Amino acid sequence: MTLALNLKQIHCHYQNTVVLRDLSLQLEAGQILCLLGASGCGKTTLLKAIAGLEPIRQGEIYLHQQLVASEQFDMPPEQRQIGMIFQDYALFPHLTVAENIAFSLSKLTRQAKAARVEALLALVHLQGLGARYPHQLSGGQQQRVAIARALANRPKLLLLDEPFSNIDSQVRYEMIAELREIFRLEGVSAVFVTHAREEAFAFADQVAVMHQGRILQVGPPEQLYQQPSTEMVARMLGRCSLLPGKVDDSGLSAQCELGTLRLNRRFKAGALVQLMLRPQHLGIAKQGVAADILQHQFRGDYHLYQLQLKGQQCWAQQSQLWPELALPHVTVLTDSVHAIATDASQDDMALAG
Numbered sequence: 001m002t003l004a005l006n007l008k009q010i011h012c013h014y015q016n017t018v019v020l021r022d023l024s025l026q027l028e029a030g031q032i033l034c035l036l037g038a039s040g041c042g043k044t045t046l047l048k049a050i051a052g053l054e055p056i057r058q059g060e061i062y063l064h065q066q067l068v069a070s071e072q073f074d075m076p077p078e079q080r081q082i083g084m085i086f087q088d089y090a091l092f093p094h095l096t097v098a099e100n101i102a103f104s105l106s107k108l109t110r111q112a113k114a115a116r117v118e119a120l121l122a123l124v125h126l127q128g129l130g131a132r133y134p135h136q137l138s139g140g141q142q143q144r145v146a147i148a149r150a151l152a153n154r155p156k157l158l159l160l161d162e163p164f165s166n167i168d169s170q171v172r173y174e175m176i177a178e179l180r181e182i183f184r185l186e187g188v189s190a191v192f193v194t195h196a197r198e199e200a201f202a203f204a205d206q207v208a209v210m211h212q213g214r215i216l217q218v219g220p221p222e223q224l225y226q227q228p229s230t231e232m233v234a235r236m237l238g239r240c241s242l243l244p245g246k247v248d249d250s251g252l253s254a255q256c257e258l259g260t261l262r263l264n265r266r267f268k269a270g271a272l273v274q275l276m277l278r279p280q281h282l283g284i285a286k287q288g289v290a291a292d293i294l295q296h297q298f299r300g301d302y303h304l305y306q307l308q309l310k311g312q313q314c315w316a317q318q319s320q321l322w323p324e325l326a327l328p329h330v331t332v333l334t335d336s337v338h339a340i341a342t343d344a345s346q347d348d349m350a351l352a353g
């Protein structure tokens, strides 16, 4: 495995405030990593530290096995061969599209420069628009120029800060699909920042969930969504019900208010766990565990219900509206359930690790 980026226990401070703590992270070459977290958790600071715009107090940063930052060493940003795409794209307003893209290609001959610009315009589907100025482009087109400019010098790593926040939500996912294809064609390794989990899921190969300057969990989007290691990660990645349960003697199922549910991995017998059920794991039926409907929302593709069980609340979703007169019961729609150990020492996987 070739690593495009390797962060080893980095710490970052602003004056006396610690913003990144003991943060380690790896990115395989050719992959897209998303830093996902609430406002103020340190995502932009981490991008700046990688780019060389913010010094680190401890730890080491490697780009393709080359040390670029440590406590004693700080390679200047322009030597790191990193491309950056800012939220507002930061295009030069007085330069044409072609001049913006060619801006950092100073080492090439005029002919080679023109050829590279043409190839990049084609890559980002802006053929024929090289002579325009940024203000003559749509937001999406400006973003494509910013991408072409960032890719011009074949950077070792591309950093993107909230790349889709200025893109209309209707075309956002088309843009995400297109960018993934462009990055694949160019063999780009990238780190991007967002606080929108749907963007993280759609764009990233790996998601790192951040909270208060630390990484809580890293993994492929689907794995994180289905198997979060803590309650906080479970909630950060989407709506869910967390029901207290106790693992039975087999270690493979647990009892909770919805009955005995099969677990997706083995736990220590008697362990106390939280059983995590996404809304699509629960449905409403005529039989099951009796519940009251607390609220209902029509979400277009489905109906979302918040339900009160005897002691707990849970979320269920279904395609049909539940008829008002029928008595609702909650039914479990999944074969096995992910559980989070209330006390990590009770978790057999944790013990094995």
Ligand SMILES: Nc1ncnc2c1ncn2[C@@H]1O[C@H](COP(=O)(O)OP(=O)(O)OP(=O)(O)O)[C@@H](O)[C@H]1O
Pocket (backbone or CB within 6 Å): 014, 015, 019, 037, 038, 039, 040, 041, 042, 043, 044, 045, 046, 195
């Ligand atoms: N130049 C600075 N001087 C002092 N504190 C700063 C500076 N820049 C950021 N901070 C603080 O560091 C913390 C992390 O900020 P950062 O911008 O990295 O967060 P973020 O996760 O990117 O947030 P957002 O999603 O809102 O952009 C915040 O508490 C912020 O107030």
